[in-house]
Amino acid sequence: MRFASAISSHNDAQTAIDQLLRDVDGQMTTGMADLAMFFATAHFEDELEEITQKLTETLPQAQVFGCTAEGTIGGDREIERVPSMSLLVGEMPGVLIRPFHIVQSQLESSQSIFDWERLVGVSPESHPVFICFADPFRVDVQMFVEQVNKMYPEAPLVGGIASAARAPGENRMITSGRIMREGIVGVSLTGDIVVDTVVSQGCRPIGESYVITKGDRNVIQELGGKPALRRLQETIVNLSDDDEELAKQALFVGRVIDERKATFSHGDFLIHNIVGADRKNGAIGIAGLARMGTTVQFHVRDRESADQDLRNLLAPHIGADVRGAMLFGCNGRGSNMWDKAGHDIGVIRELLGDVPTAGLFCGGEFGPVGGSNFVHGFTASIALLREPSNRESA
Numbered sequence: 276m277r278f279a280s281a282i283s284s285h286n287d288a289q290t291a292i293d294q295l296l297r298d299v300d301g302q303m304t305t306g307m308a309d310l311a312m313f314f315a316t317a318h319f320e321d322e323l324e325e326i327t328q329k330l331t332e333t334l335p336q337a338q339v340f341g342c343t344a345e346g347t348i349g350g351d352r353e354i355e356r357v358p359s360m361s362l363l364v365g366e367m368p369g370v371l372i373r374p375f376h377i378v379q380s381q382l383e384s385s386q387s388i389f390d391w392e393r394l395v396g397v398s399p400e401s402h403p404v405f406i407c408f409a410d411p412f413r414v415d416v417q418m419f420v421e422q423v424n425k426m427y428p429e430a431p432l433v434g435g436i437a438s439a440a441r442a443p444g445e446n447r448m449i450t451s452g453r454i455m456r457e458g459i460v461g462v463s464l465t466g467d468i469v470v471d472t473v474v475s476q477g478c479r480p481i482g483e484s485y486v487i488t489k490g491d492r493n494v495i496q497e498l499g500g501k502p503a504l505r506r507l508q509e510t511i512v513n514l515s516d517d518d519e520e521l522a523k524q525a526l527f528v529g530r531v532i533d534e535r536k537a538t539f540s541h542g543d544f545l546i547h548n549i550v551g552a553d554r555k556n557g558a559i560g561i562a563g564l565a566r567m568g569t570t571v572q573f574h575v576r577d578r579e580s581a582d583q584d585l586r587n588l589l590a591p592h593i594g595a596d597v598r599g600a601m602l603f604g605c606n607g608r609g610s611n612m613w614d615k616a617g618h619d620i621g622v623i624r625e626l627l628g629d630v631p632t633a634g635l636f637c638g639g640e641f642g643p644v645g646g647s648n649f650v651h652g653f654t655a656s657i658a659l660l661r662e663p664s665n666r667e668s669a
Contacts, residue, residue, distance in 0.1 A: 276660070276661070277598065278363060278631040279299040280362065280633040282359065284357060288319045291358075291359075303366060309336060309367045310364065310462070311334050311340075311365075312364075313360070315344070319358065330452070340374060340449050341448075342439075347634075348361055348634040351620060363599060363631065372463075376448075376455055377414070382419055382459075391427075395463050401465040402429065405434075405464075407434040407461030414457065414459055416650060419459055431643045432643065434656075435603040444457070473585075473588045475588050476544075477585070477612075477654065478527055478529065478580060479583070480572045481518055486568060490566060493563060495558065495571070504554065507573060522575055527575070528561045528571050529571060531571065532647065542588060544644075546651070548561065592626075595659070599631045601634050602619060604654075605655070640654045640656040
């Protein structure tokens with residue numbers, strides 16, 4: 276299994292795609308590639324047909340898929356707000372790669388696992404990994420993720436929401452060398468491959484954890500028998516000056532995914548935005564479900580906590596034989612979070628070495644937390660690709 280990646284910031288489409296193909300050809304035999312994941316900013320939408328054709332002609336065996344984006348990631352760079360395109364190609368013997376394209380009507384009509392097997396071409400028993408990109412304007416992305424969780428309960432889903440558009444029809448998605456303007460495109464991977472997922476939400480917990488003792492839909496009314504707002508106030512009063520300032524700027528609620536654990540750390544929470552508070556009854560509204568009996572904890576986010584969170588989650592993979600990586604980062608990260616671009620790809624290369632990597636800045640990221648897939652924000656969702664060990668193959 277071999278991968279190669281490249282990125283170009285040239286504003287001429289032909290020059291840029293030639294550069295990408297030349298760079299990856301210097302790393303592996305591109306004619307043997309089985310997979311090609313391609314991203315381009317909206318600057319190249321008029322030339323996208325020609326670019327896609329060149330990719331399919333140069334990589335005749337590869338499944339070519341991807342989407343347009345606000346910014347692209349590849350090699351050792353993250354490029355934002357200027358013309359760019361990136362490419363990851365892989366030679367993956369023993370891996371079955373099945374492409375699919377799903378539109379809203381198919382999503383609504385597919386109610387059984389048999390329907391889904393026809394849609395995506397794999398059964399749950401084949402233990403697939405899904406890599407997907409979605410246009411948010413004409414398809415219910417949340418419904419899609421929930422259906423994947425239901426039909427393929429152990430299958431990781433990584434990727435994200437195309438970020439090159441502000442209106443329906445402006446995003447472009449590529450599948451099997453064809454360009455789509457709506458729906459969800461993706462591939463399923465099965466066979467001789469292991470995909471380790473890292474989902475860094477960039478937050479750290481503050482104060483104590485509490486059980487929701489009264490809640491309704493997305494409203495937390497009581498935490499540990501007290502009004503939720505009072506618990507929040509108690510938490511903030513006991514913070515350091517620095518953390519109190521962070522809480523004033525950006526405060527979140529983390530919901531525990533696996534309640535069976537005795538203790539909880541940063542990787543055990545699904546992070547939700549706080550969307551409002553009612554001072555009269557002490558309730559807090561969150562961008563998620565507020566189920567009674569669920570454990571939650573308040574969180575803050577800053578560049579230091581986001582950096583440390585990513586490093587902590589990548590640490591177990593140091594020394595692993597990672598052959599390639601896919602990085603799907605929120606468009607609120609990059610230079611919007613750190614002083615300069617390239618933070619997330621830089622940490623990957625620092626900890627894991629010169630692993631061929633490509634990806635994009637998303638308008639929402641797909642990734643599993645606690646065994647279930649979610650749509651995230653301000654997240655780095657990473658797929659680390661490697662061959663199975665003898666134990667994993669058995």
